[in-house]
Amino acid sequence: MSFFRFIKSKSFFIQVGIAVVGVLLFIFILQWWLGYTTNHDQKIQVPDLNRMSLVDVEAKLKELDLDFIVIDSASYNPNYPKRSVIEQSPEAGDFVKEKRKIYLTLNPSKYRDITIPDLNGRTKRQAMTQLQSIGFKVGEFSYVRDIGKDVVRGLKFNGRKLKPGEKLPKNAVIDMILGDGKGR
Template sequence: MSFKQYVTSRTFFLQLLAAFAILFVLGYLFMHWLTFTTDHGNEITVPDLRKLTVEKAEEKLDELDLDYVVLDSVDFVADYPKHSVVTQDPVPGAKVKEDRKIYLKINSSGFTQVRMPDLVEKTYRQAVPTLKALGLEEGKITYKPYLGKDMVLEMRFNGKKLKAGEKVWKSSKIDLVLGDGKVVFEEAEDTTATKTETPENGGE
């Protein structure tokens, strides 16, 4: 039988059909094995662990066959309980595989302290952003006679005058005493009187 007769024969078509069937079965078995080994279709939804203690978060993750790693603590966040989860990665609602590690950051036990910046003789517009950058808040604003309008004259916390470099708790409200841009003429008169009297005293 010639090659042309063979490829057009019934035997060739039956063998070709059998080869396609074998390839199809092998492909199906491979995809089934791949699905089984990668656990495809059995993804786990990451729960929301925020505001939970590490112990509670661990219990919740154990139920879902997930693991966790505590990365570190973050500066105290007032809206979250102490030692509770503040952030997590992956985020809540993400789809992950079994035994996936969830990375946690925990709220610290309390406020951290910062050193007061030197705001004296700076303008109000300069002082407020500086306070906020350090995690401090603007408190009560009062004025006193001083030629420089809105110039910071004093920094206070709970009525106590602060100096640059002193430590205060983050999120503290810092009161500022500003100049009102006015000159006290009485003081100017007293100063003039003093200067006038000095030569006379010196003459005696």
């Protein structure tokens, strides 16, 4: 039997018909199964979790059948309550399906601690610039007898003298002890 004769035969058309019907049936069954198993028509609107504590977040998401994961603690933001949600993904108002995980970024309980650099012997301007660049605030200046005018001779925090290498929270106000230029 030649190839062209087979293509014109009745059994060839029957086999092509069976193949087409089989593929279409497979596609329709697959589409129905995916719609059923993926909850295609289900939508849950993500609530706004901003400024909520983890206890409140857990209760709110549990009633909506959603989960959450804390992915990070951002830099401390004094405008938000401690350990509250700063960011969430997906955003509030987006639609998700049940058991979806909401990724949260929390506000830490305080500013992170920063190491005090050794500024002894630096000028007032150099020391102020370095302290401000790493996140401290410069407070008051006090002077001691010293040969160097406006040369750093120490740092204080809340009246206590600081040593290089100590740690203080970011945004702490540091007072500077400077030389008056009248010493020997």
